[in-house]
Amino acid sequence: xxxxxxxxxxxxxxxxxxxxxxxxxxxxxxxxxxxxxxxxxxxxxxxxxxxxxxxxxxxxxxxxxxxxxxxxxxxxxxxxxxxxxxxxxxxxxxxxxxxxxxxxxxxxxxxxxxxxxxxxxxxxxxxxxxxxxxxxxxxxxxxxxxxxxxxxxxxxxxxxxxxxxxxxxxxxxxxxxxxxxxxxxxxxxxxxxxxxxxxxxxxxxxxxxxxxxxxxxxxxxxxxxxxxxxxxxxxxxxxxxxxxxxxxxxxxxxxxxxxxxxxxxxxxxxxxxxxxxxxxxxxxxxxxxxxxxxxxxxxxxxxxxxxxxxxxxxxxxxxxxxxxxxxxxxxxxxxxxxxxxxxxxxxxxxxxxxxxxxxxxxxxxxxxxxxxxxxxxxxxxxxxxxxxxxxxxxxxxxxxxxxxxxxxxxxxxxxxxxxxxxxxxxxxxxxxxxxxxxxxxxxxxxxxxxxxxxxxxxxxxxxxxxxxxxxx
Amino acid sequence: xxxxxxxxxxxxxxxxxxxxxxxxxxxxxxxxxxxxxxxxxxxxxxxxxxxxxxxxxxxxxxxxxxxxxxxxxxxxxxxxxxxxxxxxxxxxxxxxxxxxxxxxxxxxxxxxxxxxxxxxxxxxxxxxxxxxxxxxxxxxxxxxxxxxxxxxxxxxxxxxxxxxxxxxxxxxxxxxxxxxxxxxxxxxxxxxxxxxxxxxxxxxxxxxxxxxxxxxxxxxxxxxxxxxxxxxxxxxxxxxxxxxxxxxxxxxxxxxxxxxxxxxxxxxxxxxxxxxxxxxxxxxxxxxxx
Numbered sequence: 107x108x109x110x111x112x113x114x115x116x117x118x119x120x121x122x123x124x125x126x127x128x129x130x131x132x133x134x135x136x137x138x139x140x141x142x143x144x145x146x147x148x149x150x151x152x153x154x155x156x157x158x159x160x161x162x163x164x165x166x167x168x169x170x171x172x173x174x175x176x177x178x179x180x181x182x183x184x185x186x187x188x189x190x191x192x193x194x195x196x197x198x199x200x201x202x203x204x205x206x207x208x209x210x211x212x213x214x215x216x217x218x219x220x221x222x223x224x225x226x227x228x229x230x231x232x233x234x235x236x237x238x239x240x241x242x243x244x245x246x247x248x249x250x251x252x253x254x255x256x257x258x259x260x261x262x263x264x265x266x267x268x269x270x271x272x273x274x275x276x277x278x279x280x281x282x283x284x285x286x287x288x289x290x291x292x293x294x295x296x297x298x299x300x301x302x303x304x305x306x307x308x309x310x311x312x313x314x315x316x317x318x319x320x321x322x323x324x325x326x327x328x329x330x331x332x333x334x335x336x337x338x339x340x341x342x343x344x345x346x347x348x349x350x351x352x353x354x355x356x357x358x359x360x361x362x363x364x365x366x367x368x369x370x371x372x373x374x375x376x377x378x379x380x381x382x383x384x385x386x387x388x389x390x391x392x393x394x395x396x397x398x399x400x401x402x403x404x405x406x407x408x409x410x411x412x413x414x415x416x417x418x419x420x421x422x423x424x425x426x427x428x429x430x431x432x433x434x435x436x437x438x439x440x441x442x443x444x445x446x447x448x449x450x451x452x453x454x455x456x457x458x459x460x461x462x463x464x465x466x467x468x469x470x471x472x473x474x475x476x477x478x479x480x481x482x483x484x485x486x487x488x489x490x491x492x493x494x495x496x497x498x499x500x501x502x503x504x505x506x507x508x509x510x511x512x513x514x515x516x517x518x519x520x521x522x523x524x525x526x527x528x529x530x531x532x533x534x535x536x537x538x539x540x541x542x543x544x545x546x547x548x549x550x551x552x553x554x555x556x557x558x559x560x561x562x563x564x565x566x567x568x569x570x571x572x573x574x575x576x577x578x
Numbered sequence: 579x580x581x582x583x584x585x586x587x588x589x590x591x592x593x594x595x596x597x598x599x600x601x602x603x604x605x606x607x608x609x610x611x612x613x614x615x616x617x618x619x620x621x622x623x624x625x626x627x628x629x630x631x632x633x634x635x636x637x638x639x640x641x642x643x644x645x646x647x648x649x650x651x652x653x654x655x656x657x658x659x660x661x662x663x664x665x666x667x668x669x670x671x672x673x674x675x676x677x678x679x680x681x682x683x684x685x686x687x688x689x690x691x692x693x694x695x696x697x698x699x700x701x702x703x704x705x706x707x708x709x710x711x712x713x714x715x716x717x718x719x720x721x722x723x724x725x726x727x728x729x730x731x732x733x734x735x736x737x738x739x740x741x742x743x744x745x746x747x748x749x750x751x752x753x754x755x756x757x758x759x760x761x762x763x764x765x766x767x768x769x770x771x772x773x774x775x776x777x778x779x780x781x782x783x784x785x786x787x788x789x790x791x792x793x794x795x796x797x798x799x800x801x802x803x804x805x806x807x808x809x810x811x812x813x814x815x816x817x818x819x820x821x822x823x824x825x826x827x828x829x830x831x832x833x834x835x836x837x838x839x840x841x842x843x844x845x846x847x848x849x850x851x852x853x854x855x856x857x858x859x860x861x862x863x864x865x866x867x868x
Contacts (some may be wrong), residue, residue, distance in 0.1 A: 112637035113675050117632045119596045120672060142664075142679075143671040144593050145712030146705070152848035160834055161842060164705045167597020167738060230615050235625055237634030258612055264604050264821075270737050271820035275829030278597040278605070278738050282829055288832035299823060364720045379670075393714065396670035404671075489793035499603075565637050574595045 107134070110557045111367065113141070115210070115566055117218040119168045120573025122533065124547060124566060128558045135543070136335035136562070138533045140405035140532035143379070144578035150523040155181060155492055159284055159521060160187060162511065165372040165525065166574045167278040168213070171206035171270065172504030173525070173575075174283040175199065176511040178502030180569035181285035184515055185490040192485045193347040195287025196275050197476045199302070200344050203280050204469045204476075205269035208307055209277075210505035211462040212266065212315065212569045218458065220252060221386040222564045229253050240560050243325045252321075255314055262310045265303050270298045289450040294481045301477055304512045308470040311463075316441070319463040323445045324454050330447050331457030333548040333565035339410050340529070341366065343503035344472070347479075351420045353503055354466075357410060363428050370383045370411040371510070373526060377535040378406045384538065385576050387524040388497070396422075398418030407534040407543060408526045416544040417507025417531045418569060419461035420452040426465075426556060438464045454550075462570075494518045504528050506570050529576035532569045545569055582623050586655040587751050588647055590686055591785040592679040593706045593715050594661025595673050598697035599631050602827065606821055611747070617814040621668055622802035627655065634860045642676045644682075656751070657690040659683060662699040663705045663721045666714030674817035682758040683718065684725060692730045692751070693718055696744055701733035701765065709843050719765055730758055733765035737836035740817055743770050762860040764839050767813075774861075775833055778815035785789045795830060804849035806835030 122143035126133045144164055150158055163170035182188040199467045224237035224301035225242045231253060244252065260343070267277040273290055274280030282288045290296075324329070342355030355366035374384040379401045380394040384416065395401070407414070415421075427435045427449055441464050452461045493515060500511040507528030514522035534543035544552065545566060553562045579785035591599070599724050603610050608618065620636045626632070646657055661679075664671040665858060668680020692828055695718040698704035706715040716724070719731045740754055747767050750760065762768050776782065784790070788839045792802065799805070819825045826833055834848055835841050838860060842848065845856035 110637075110678075110790075114630050114637070114640065116633050116636040119631070121591075121672065123676075124596060141674065143713060144671070144715070145708035148710065148712045149705070149708040154849060156621065156849045157842070160848055161705065161708070164595055164597070164737060167595040168598065168602045217632065222743035226634065234614060234629075234632060237636070238639060258679045260603065260610050264606070264609070267604050268820045268823050271824045273824075273829070275831055276814075276819035277822050278600050281826045281831035284794045284831070286794065291795060292636075293831075319863040323790050393762050394671075396667045473798075485795065553796075559637060 112559060112562060115563065117221065117567060120165065120570045122571055124562060125336070126558050126562055127228060127556060131553055133549050133552045133554060133558055133562065136546045137536060138405070138543055138545050139403040140573050142573065142576040143394060145392065145394065147525060149178050149524050150520050153520050155184065155520055156285070158513065158520060162525065163279055165527070165578045166572055168572060169210055169504050169506065170279050171203045171283065172502065173511070174280060175203050175502050176500040176509050178283050178285055178500065178512050180498035180511040184496040184498030184513060185285050185493065187286045187488050187490045188264050190488040191287050192212060192488065193479070194292060194371065194481055194484050194486045194517065196207070196345060197480055198288045198292060198434050198486060200281055200346070200476050201473055202274040202280060202288070203474050204344065204507055205266050207469055207505045207546060208311070208466055209266035209270070211265045211466045212259050212263045215315065215319065215459060215462065216256050218570070219567045220256065220568060222324070223326065224252055224562070225249055226253065227529050229239050231256065240555070242292055248321065252318060255318055258314070262307055265307055267309070269300060269303055272296050273436050284487065286490050289487065291483050291486050294398060294482050297477060297480060297482065304470065304473055304477070311466050311470050311522050316463045319459050320445060323460055329456035329564065330451045330454045330550055330563070334566055335369040335453050335544045335548050336450070337413055337415045338424055339415035339417050339508055340421045340425050341501040341508040352431065353426050355501070356425045356429055357415065357569055358421070358424060359413060359415070363425065368499070371526070372409055372524065374407040374409060374537045376407065376410045376538040378402050378403050378531045380406065386512060387526055388499070390524045392524070396560070402495060403535040405530055405534055407532050407537040409537060410427065414537070414541050414543055414547065415531060416453055416456040419465055421507065422503060423448050423452055423461040434468055440461065455565045458513060458568040492518055505574055506575070507531060525578050527572070527573045527575035527578070530576060533571050533573070533576050545571070582617055583621055584623055584625040586647060586651050587624050587658060588626050588644065588655050588686060588690070588813070589626050589632055589658045589660065590681060590683060592659060592661035592715065593664045594697065594699050596798065598631070598633060598660045601738035602744055604820060605745055608745065617849065618773070621747050622752045625746070644686065653690040653691060655690055656748070657686050657693045658863070659693060659700045659718050660696050662713050662715035663715060664713040665721070671713035678722065683721065684727065685691050687727060688728045690729060691743070692732070694747060695719060695731050695733045696736045697739055697749050698735045698836055698841050701735040704737060705842055731765060732758065732761065732767060736812065737839045737841060740814070740819065742817055744755070746765050747771050771837065772813070773811060775812055775815055776808050778801045779807055779827060781827060782816065800827060800832040802849055802851055803832045804847065805832035806838070806844065806852065807833040809852065809860045810835040810838055812837045
């Protein structure tokens with residue numbers, strides 16, 4: 107048996123350590139460990155409630171709009187303004203947020219995940235992308251084209267950030283989303299500037315990104331059978347002015363699609379460096395215990411009805427195909443049949459890439475609808491006061507999966523703040539029952555050649571881990 | 579044609595959020611591809627030896643790159659630190675390859691030609707050092723003072739910093755290393771952080787006539803919503819963000835003062851007006867910087 111430690115796992119966000127045991131050509135055990143704790147949930151305590159709106163996005167510089175969205179939803183309920191947000195407020199939040207998703211998925215596919223399948227030798231990027239090669243299946247021409255798309259995608263993701271900034275001020279760490287709506291009225295100039303950039307990005311997604319994902323899937327079909335989990339959870343995302351979420355919330359367990367039960371969420375810390383026990387995040391705590399002997403990660407272990415569920419694009423596409431809008435199911439169905447896989451196979455190392463492509467295409471289309479529905483120069487926010495006592499819950503999906511913020515205000519300041527991020531679910535350690543986290547489970551049983559570094563890297567990156575989110 | 583000299587860069591991420599790296603990827607002229615492949619100033623190009631978010635290698639082979647650069651390019655490479663340095667509990671709050679981040683930064687810094695502390699976390703502690711600073715995070719400069727490390731540090735604060743501020747600082751450093759002597763009292767290049775946001779604010783006329791926004795989405799100066807523009811040194815109003823499409827105050831959001839050493843604590847919450855007497859210290863500091 108060989109024990110291999112991968113630390114740091116590069117080409118992800120943040121500091122992740124993965125230990126695998128390889129025996130008989132298979133990964134027989136895997137452990138995921140978050141290696142950085144900053145204590146944002148503690149730093150928020152005692153602050154003026156609105157501060158959470160700008161401090162929580164700084165949990166993560168890749169998906170800050172996800173935290174801005176969850177914080178705004180939590181504060182909307184706490185401040186009692188949820189019912190009065192103008193239509194423009196919902197639409198602009200969606201446009202700012204969806205632009206961050208497009209950025210995220212393009213960055214993840216081309217710059218974080220794809221180098222695992224490319225051979226950079228002899229190209230200008232050879233120095234940066236040099237890796238221990240193995241199992242490279244693209245033809246020289248395909249390899250060359252994909253490396254060119256790597257460079258092109260750098261520009262596309264930059265333009266997606268311009269989209270965020272047009273209504274969100276700047277990016278990373280946009281400032282547009284606030285409780286009660288957004289800060290900036292949509293002028294015709296901004297709407298036009300947005301529309302033409304979006305058109306360029308959409309063109310890239312439809313004509314290059316999706317085709318590259320399908321090409322990868324065609325060369326590596328075996329990865330639809332690797333890195334599987336199969337139990338899925340989503341909080342849903344993108345509430346339209348009707349408040350219906352474009353991506354619906356729900357879960358898939360034991361083959362059954364169920365509506366989301368918020369009371370089914372609990373966080374455990376049996377193998378994490380914290381004191382305390384399991385509990386719902388509205389009452390949860392963050393008390394670091396860096397010397398806890400049986401612990402191996404700074405990531406807590408969130409569970410849904412006692413089980414470790416995968417969150418992210420596979421969950422969303424599966425659930426939206428069952429519960430979401432008809433045009434989503436149609437688009438997803440077309441791409442799934444092109445890749446010759448079923449919805450169930452999305453929860454796999456290759457399926458997650460395809461799921462991201464499906465939802466990026468869908469969002470880019472939907473963004474044009476939202477843009478057209480804006481009332482030019484119309485109201486975007488409602489004023490609010492800060493109550494002395496209140497509670498709030500903000501649930502949304504982030505690009506990487508289900509994200510929740512839970513807060514309590516006492517005497518006009520933050521008395522409690524808990525965050526459970528997508529990678530907290532996916533990269534969680536074992537729990538009290540010894541149940542592995544989803545990435546651990548996805549790795550265990552994987553057949554490998556050699557030390558497993560290659561296969562493990564591909565599987566771990568398919569989840570798009572974000573460690574600054576997983577441990578705040 | 580004379581030969582291009584390569585300036586090796588090691589980019590080390592500590593207690594941060596990767597937002598500074600992502601912001602640099604938004605650079606336009608030069609863009610990231612230019613920064614990676616072309617001469618930044620005549621005769622000199624950057625060569626990125628280590629960056630955990632972008633590099634091909636992973637795990638132990640990636641760490642070996644750090645060792646190789648320390649051995650083979652001692653005294654010559656530029657170290658960029660992103661994120662604060664967690665110093666609490668023997669470094670257990672932040673480790674890379676099982677070694678505390680503080681230890682890694684010390685080792686890398688001691689053999690570097692100099693350090694760029696990129697972002698407010700690396701420069702001054704920033705968000706993770708916000709009260710009560712649960713992990714005893716400090717900025718690189720403070721860490722070096724405590725440890726007696728004499729390597730020069732240049733701060734490029736901002737949460738995140740605008741890509742131009744990093745590019746201009748590094749271009750200065752490799753074009754004219756003597757610029758290192760021209761730091762202001764909080765360790766920034768004077769040329770990169772030359773004055774207050776308030777002086778170039780497009781809402782300055784509203785301030786002058788006393789027209790203040792009382793809630794989000796309203797016209798007027800944002801001072802009463804907590805704007806820190808009068809005390810914050812940055813070129814946001816002139817550089818603007820993300821290809822120049824917008825920036826915080828133009829989007830109707832008060833300046834958070836994210837470039838200042840006091841961020842995020844300040845003498846007032848982010849959305850509360852700072853009293854003039856509390857603001858005097860950093861107002862003076864930023865005016866004297868010119």
